[in-house]
Amino acid sequence: MSDRKSRSSATGQVTLQDVALHLGISAITVSRALKTPQRVSETLRARIMSAVTELGYRPNHAARSLASARSDSVLVLVPSLSNEVFVDTLSGIHEVLIPRGYQALIGNTHYSPQEEEKQLGVFLGHNPDGILLTGLDHTPRVRQWLADCGVPVVYMMEIDDARDSRCVGLSQFDAGQVITRYLVGKGYRRIAYVAAQVDPRTLKRAEGYRAALREAGCYEAGREIWVPTPSSIGLGASLLDRLLKEQPDCDAVFCCNDDLAQGMLFQCQRRKVAVPGQLAICGFNDLAASAWTNPPITTIATPRYAIGREAAQMLLSAIDGDMPPAKLDLGFSLVERLSA
Amino acid sequence: MSDRKSRSSATGQVTLQDVALHLGISAITVSRALKTPQRVSETLRARIMSAVTELGYRPNHAARSLASARSDSVLVLVPSLSNEVFVDTLSGIHEVLIPRGYQALIGNTHYSPQEEEKQLGVFLGHNPDGILLTGLDHTPRVRQWLADCGVPVVYMMEIDDARDSRCVGLSQFDAGQVITRYLVGKGYRRIAYVAAQVDPRTLKRAEGYRAALREAGCYEAGREIWVPTPSSIGLGASLLDRLLKEQPDCDAVFCCNDDLAQGMLFQCQRRKVAVPGQLAICGFNDLAASAWTNPPITTIATPRYAIGREAAQMLLSAIDGDMPPAKLDLGFSLVERLSA
């Protein structure tokens, strides 16, 4: 063994045993020094720590997970990674998880419950200590697995009042209603709703939109445009063309998200349609760019960063103690800008 | 045991042993039926598969990883998740990894080599079968760990001709040079370079910019603005103000990325600065929005999706066989639009 670092393990990595042998103590003491330092005398602990550094010991996650039946990892399933909304949510989640020693396993479901089911199947094999899911709509099998596996779950983005579950989010219905009421309050009457990437949340925003228009007595069934393709600025631009052709009399449009709103605005600029003069535009989510376009876009700011943080917090409480299920409504705010 | 599903395991989960017992065969055969189906007779395989489904068996990843010394997971470290560039790269990576049964462990280094070192330390404990890193600049300890651990690594985004390593990317220098030459070719002479979130790649683009200006005989040292804060559209807007104040005579600006370029463009619109009439603007990366602004933004399109795909491909080859180290230059392309 002329190796700079002594390695007893079959796989060539430095093990707890190596550290223990090096110090003439037992492996379990080294394990304790790392996991529960207060249970090892201070002097020995110091020696252990320096040996750990010297030998370059790094805990083997698989072995730890197998022996202790916990993995210090949390599964996070989001519908998209190209949507700023979920990236921000992930940041909030990380901010809480990382300092507590947890690791996030990120899965992208591409807005598909089937894909979500598939991912959950794979990731459950990793024995996550907790699970963070987006939204409330899941396949029966997913619900079954979640019920069976006994791992705490927190649902993000929406609030569910019916079930005995934990969730952190906001009322998508209310948000859709508030911004539509705002448009009504500004005097607009022929208000369209444009949605892409149909998901449960855009459906709920649409319900809020309809409710607001009905209460104002100006609801018309034909004023909605739905496309199933993923949302994007380019799609917003082409949907503006479609809107102007199909509903030339419309005076305002509520886009289900800011991407579409930005695309619509850019296309209005191109076609010399005055915003908000000829057409008022509202978005949803308050993405970073929406404050800087010309005019800046009126939208609903959603607290996605806080949602991530609070959801992670709630999940850790559920993992640690026996915090009972709770709902946390973080609300939203109307951001009045110049596009409406 | 009146449990609907029989569970022998101490942890309550359905194990290979459960499936084996259920069929009156040995665990290893079940293991084989799942990992190397061709080594189990067709009839038995079918029985095993249906028992697996019936009992709801799900492989335990930790146990598999511990026993086989492989984890079927690949570590991916990117500097940011809020940057479209790396999200696209991740998509490319996933597209290759997932069908091959690998799982990506994603770490966000926030553009910090120290954070990268910390993350690598944690993730190495997960025994990744391969590692994908962004860029070529890493701390000495990271380089040491990578050399020691024997896990194949592929570097993404840049091309390194010196070392005996695998990398997939493009020449950031050349790209910076090409777009600057383009501006020079268009007749611009007082060209500024604006960079935020200083990283090795923006530095190399700057070198390309300088080389192009020197060869055209119009290089001036004071025409660069560097800020260390993260790049954003809002920052681009405020840097436009700074540029106009500090270099009122400048006739074109090359932004180190499209976010800044978009912010600058929006601020130009606000301040009624004609683009490209009074000021030409170029970006870098060709983000989705850049094609839709008014005017659309001239930029360098980077093949980040392909980079992710090819890097993952190269990594898997390295894991499987003994593919020798190779460099893959995927190039870039100048996207001429109306902002310059």
Next chain:
DNA sequence: CCAATGAATGGTAGCGCTAACATATGAAAA
């Protein structure tokens, strides 16, 4: 002075799975 107590450390077993080797079985070759 001795038992009782608590703090510090060790021994043992096993988490769920698979590598490596061992064995059984039947078909083809000698």
Next chain:
DNA sequence: TTTTCATATGTTAGCGCTACCATTCATTGG
């Protein structure tokens, strides 16, 4: 027939770690 050989399945022994219980030893109250 016997040997060979490939195919199908089983046995054994760990992977590196921690839960659980046992042991040691100093301290303290009776």
